[in-house]
Amino acid sequence: MAKIPTSRVDKLLSSMGYGSRNEMARMAKAGGITLDAAELLDVTKRIPVTPDLPTRMEIEGEALDPVAGMVILLNKPLGMTCSHKEDGALVYDFLPERWKRRDPAISTIGRLDKQTSGLLLLTDDGDLLHRVISPKRHVKKTYRAKLARPLDGTEGELFASGHLMLEGEDKPLAPAELEVVSETEALLNVTEGRYHQVRRMFAATGNHVEKLHRERLGGLSLPDGTAPGQWKLLSEEEIALIFQ
CATH class of the missing domain: 3.30.70.1560 (Alpha-L RNA-binding motif)
Known part of the structure; x- marks a missing residue:
């Protein structure tokens, strides 16, 4: 069985783009962080970073964002660039603003040029990214x-x-x-x-x-009715479809 990673609360939330560690400490003291419905006042506490954490932790009354390892499916519109550095409209602009500060960073899995639309995947999982784009995988x-x-x-x-x-x-x-x-x-x-x-x-x-x-x-397609610019988080079952 794989070992469950742990992290200090302030370090975890900072890496997820919520703010600096000092800001997380102030938020906790103000009652803005809860875990299992109880206020979490000590952000130096280490907690297990499990996939169900977003169902157990709230930040200022809202469910915690997905922890590292998420995969996002986006219906990319025309005119958007798959880059962190270029000027103009970027595909990352559709995501929550704080997600631009996540570490590891969210990156596109391959690219679609500015004048190409359609299915685009983004992830903060570097291993998955390289598996999908690897020529050895022959992902269609x-x-x-x-x-x-x-x-x-x-x-x-x-x-x-x-x-x-x-x-x-x-x-x-x-x-x-x-x-x-x-x-x-x-x-x-x-x-x-x-x-x-x-x-x-x-x-x-x-x-x-x-x-x-x-x-x-691969075996993954845009769900019917997905409008340009609309995105969703993929489940483990949907991620597996990529390699079918």
């Missing part, structure tokens, strides 16, 4: 592409061949699966995450992607 990503010109019928064979070489690269792409939806729309399943890969694949056939939306990651 499904994109819906709307194209400027009709498909000519040769794309499926080319993408599946394992011989397509993108401009400026010296290693061919892994085989990818194309499903034709209409003459100007297709679903493309890829297992790699090269820079602007889907757009460059269609460009190699002389076509141009006008609209790109990621629908699935």
Whole structure:
């Protein structure tokens, strides 16, 4: 059985973005922190950091945020950037402000470019992040592409061949699966995450992607009715779907 980690309350809450350790001490003295319905006055106390802690601890009357190890599914809108550093609208802007101060930091699992929408995962679990993006895992990503010109019928064979070489690269792409939806729309399943890969694949056939939306990651898909900018925390069962 894995050992349950423990942490000082002030250190834990500070790492979750609630404020400095001194601020946590002042909050506790004012009765703002409760554990198991009792006021917790001593923030130097060490407590077990278990997944059920958010159901047992309240901060100023609200349930504690999820502890480290959370995975967030976001329906990324167009025009948002998957970066901590760039100017403009960022995908992190949809999350609670204090989550930007969490340590470990929340990062995207791979990236969708500014003009691509759809399923995006974010996590503070570095091990999970690397497992999902590792080329050895072959996690399938499904994109819906709307194209400027009709498909000519040769794309499926080319993408599946394992011989397509993108401009400026010296290693061919892994085989990818194309499903034709209409003459100007297709679903493309890829297992790699090269820079602007889907757009460059269609460009190699002389076509141009006008609209790109990621629908699935492994066995995980956007729930019906998930609006652009809407997000949810994933359960362990939903996280497992990524690797199916």
